[in-house]
Amino acid sequence: MRxxxxxxxxxxxxxxSTLAKRLSExxxxxxxxxxxxxxxxxxxxxxxxxxxxxxxxxxxxxxxIHLEFLYNNANGKNxxxxxxxNVEYLIRDMLVAENVSQVAxxxxxxxxxxxxxxxxxxQKGIVMDGRDIGTAVFPHAxxxxxxxxxxxxxxxxRFKELVEKNPNITIEEVEHNLEMRDxxxxxxxxxxxxxxxxxxxxxxxxxxPDETLSKxxxxxxxxxxAH
Ligand code: CDP
Numbered sequence: 679m680r681x682x683x684x685x686x687x688x689x690x691x692x693x694x695s696t697l698a699k700r701l702s703e704x705x706x707x708x709x710x711x712x713x714x715x716x717x718x719x720x721x722x723x724x725x726x727x728x729x730x731x732x733x734x735x736x737x738x739x740x741x742x743i744h745l746e747f748l749y750n751n752a753n754g755k756n757x758x759x760x761x762x763x764n765v766e767y768l769i770r771d772m773l774v775a776e777n778v779s780q781v782a783x784x785x786x787x788x789x790x791x792x793x794x795x796x797x798x799x800x801q802k803g804i805v806m807d808g809r810d811i812g813t814a815v816f817p818h819a820x821x822x823x824x825x826x827x828x829x830x831x832x833x834x835x836r837f838k839e840l841v842e843k844n845p846n847i848t849i850e851e852v853e854h855n856l857e858m859r860d861x862x863x864x865x866x867x868x869x870x871x872x873x874x875x876x877x878x879x880x881x882x883x884x885x886x887p888d889e890t891l892s893k894x895x896x897x898x899x900x901x902x903x904a905h
Contacts, residue, residue, distance in 0.1 A: 681803035685811035688825035691836035694807040702805040712808035714758040715791045716782040717769035779862035812874035821901045822877035831883045
């Protein structure tokens with residue numbers, strides 16, 4: 679497979695990262711989880727009690743943030759590091775999930791994350807998932823997938839994932855978090871979540887991860903040949 683850019687965008691918890699990771703393995707490409715970058719920035723902002731509505735304070739904070747992805751041989755994952763600390767697991771915390779969409783709506787935060795994502799993209803041969811990858815980050819990507827799933831399916835999937843780490847979490851909390859993030863992500867002023875005009879929709883409500891991967895592979899094969 680020649681080196682191209684594959685973008686996977688969509689609402690929260692529709693299986694973007696599962697698909698992106700497996701697709702990248704199949705293609706021999708690099709997988710980048712752009713959401714992890716917004717989550718790591720949010721973690722830094724929360725830890726340092728920075729007011730994200732204060733533009734100067736956010737800009738100053740961003741100057742002190744260094745993000746990188748390092749490959750973990752043990753699990754085959756590219757994990758995110760915030761100023762040298764592996765925060766891959768900490769950033770999945772509910773406290774981060776409750777604040778990340780507000781932080782990700784700040785223009786300076788987006789400019790910072792998008793610049794870093796584009797820098798990674800110069801090497802091509804990547805699969806990147808997020809909200810605005812096909813619309814704003816790589817508008818000329820060869821393959822753009824817009825992944826969707828029914829709301830109740832998405833809530834069920836995310837609840838199952840989170841309850842393993844935190845048995846006290848309730849389905850209502852997860853439901854409320856997804857509803858809130860989907861709303862903020864799709865209504866923000868700067869690069870809101872929306873389907874790119876040239877993206878193909880893949881609804882995986884009724885599909886297993888294997889079936890989703892095989893449909894996505896078909897899309898990649900036919901679209902990359904068309905370019
Ligand atoms: O895993 P999940 O789909 O729930 O979220 P994520 O991909 O980890 O992204 C977390 C949050 O980061 C999203 O709710 C968005 O607010 C923000 N985000 C964004 O604004 N743009 C992106 N390209 C990726 C994530």
